[in-house]
Amino acid sequence: MSQIAEVTIDGQNYQFPVIEGSESEKAIDIAKLRDQTGYITIDSGFKNTGATKSAITFLDGEEGILRYRGYSIEELAEKASFLEVAYLLIYGELPTQEEYQKFEHEVRTHTLVNEDMRKIFEGFPVNAHPMGVLSSLVSAMSAFYPDTYDSTAEDVTDLHIIRLLAKLPTIATWSYKKSQGHPVNYPNNNLDYCSNFLSMMFALPVESYEVDPVVSAALNKLLILHADHEQNCSTSTVRLVGSSQANIYSSISAGISALWGPLHGGANQEVIEMLEAIRADGGDTQKYINMAKDKSSGFRLFGFGHRVYKNFDPRARIIKKAANEVLTKLGVNDPVLDIARQLEAAALEDDYFVSRKLYPNVDFYSGIIYRALGIPTNMFTVMFAIGRLPGWIAQWKEMRTNKEPIGRPRQVYVGPTQREFVAIENR
Numbered sequence: 001m002s003q004i005a006e007v008t009i010d011g012q013n014y015q016f017p018v019i020e021g022s023e024s025e026k027a028i029d030i031a032k033l034r035d036q037t038g039y040i041t042i043d044s045g046f047k048n049t050g051a052t053k054s055a056i057t058f059l060d061g062e063e064g065i066l067r068y069r070g071y072s073i074e075e076l077a078e079k080a081s082f083l084e085v086a087y088l089l090i091y092g093e094l095p096t097q098e099e100y101q102k103f104e105h106e107v108r109t110h111t112l113v114n115e116d117m118r119k120i121f122e123g124f125p126v127n128a129h130p131m132g133v134l135s136s137l138v139s140a141m142s143a144f145y146p147d148t149y150d151s152t153a154e155d156v157t158d159l160h161i162i163r164l165l166a167k168l169p170t171i172a173t174w175s176y177k178k179s180q181g182h183p184v185n186y187p188n189n190n191l192d193y194c195s196n197f198l199s200m201m202f203a204l205p206v207e208s209y210e211v212d213p214v215v216s217a218a219l220n221k222l223l224i225l226h227a228d229h230e231q232n233c234s235t236s237t238v239r240l241v242g243s244s245q246a247n248i249y250s251s252i253s254a255g256i257s258a259l260w261g262p263l264h265g266g267a268n269q270e271v272i273e274m275l276e277a278i279r280a281d282g283g284d285t286q287k288y289i290n291m292a293k294d295k296s297s298g299f300r301l302f303g304f305g306h307r308v309y310k311n312f313d314p315r316a317r318i319i320k321k322a323a324n325e326v327l328t329k330l331g332v333n334d335p336v337l338d339i340a341r342q343l344e345a346a347a348l349e350d351d352y353f354v355s356r357k358l359y360p361n362v363d364f365y366s367g368i369i370y371r372a373l374g375i376p377t378n379m380f381t382v383m384f385a386i387g388r389l390p391g392w393i394a395q396w397k398e399m400r401t402n403k404e405p406i407g408r409p410r411q412v413y414v415g416p417t418q419r420e421f422v423a424i425e426n427r
């Protein structure tokens, strides 16, 4: 028998259907609540609000489970390539060999970016934050592909998907090259996705550059771990913007802006800056634990806590292990890794963190690996964006395919009630 939820308002009983997801998650369907009762719900930060039904990513915050289309994150991170995972997220199934070859070939052969985009890029100041640049340039891409403005045709959208996946790494490397005073590198379509990115980042015209397979494998893993995370802040932004039928480039550009914030993807940059600050301050981790516990300090332990994970973040576990392996393989001895370990151990024994179920999240150790790969701190969130792109695309596509209505929350108005206008000379 299907379940119902009953609500009593002013002595009157109302019934609402309960829906159940494929992993037994339950939700009360309140679509008719206002029509029937005149009431709305309020849920600041959407802590209890399901915005959509989605078949892309499942996560169980209590058990620390994360799966893309049913496949565990542990298995995908170990065995798959990033583009395979991108295909899985966007099209729903792992590609066959033939499908993969076609998809990979298309991404490989769309890496070149219109030269006029470079002119736009050149107008940015040398020290512009790469996330602002990335968001602006992705938005600018819509002007180069105006057929996207009203494209709903599947094949047109597929081409835009390929373009986004192919060109984002190219654009991303420009900011780094400019910050170094180096010429930008063109993509090399003989290279796979990760190697091409690394080569555009680090190759110089004056010497040959060989991609280290350890570095490229580590990058592949990190991108997979970031590839989707259901209805987080940036993904919800992408879906909300897309729900007005804005084109895919504008929607993804908005997602990049949302990701930039320090409470979301920007936390990976904050973590390394925090670890560096602790090191420069003599390495007293307890002092920073105390600061994080003191609400008046305004300081939060970056890389700790998660809206959904209340036991552990499975991505953080994989990344912590990978950080140890990658640093050992590359022979890198990063003193902030020790500080991170001490901070984690101290926090996990501290009642403040334990009682609030605050554990290291995906951003806590990722920066340490990025740093070992040679990626500068202000590019960390850009790396997150490259990883998250297939998730944003998959979620945008799902929302459009399901013909979801425009997203438009309501509010409870608490401002002044009606009053008379007072002419400026009388104020």
Ligand code: CMC
Pocket: 045, 232, 262, 263, 264, 265, 266, 267, 292, 293, 299, 300, 301, 302, 303, 304, 305, 306, 307, 308, 356, 358, 361, 362, 363
């Ligand atoms: N350091 C100190 N206290 C914290 C922290 C932290 N990192 N995170 C949460 N708290 C406290 C918070 O003050 C509150 O305490 P109280 O109940 O006494 O008021 C309690 O824990 C619950 O926190 P919240 O802010 O209500 O929880 P939330 O679900 O709204 O926020 C979060 C989740 C991730 C924004 C938050 O934990 C945070 O700010 N963490 C640091 C930033 C960070 O690492 N962000 C990356 C998140 S994972 C990747 C991603 O999303 O991109």
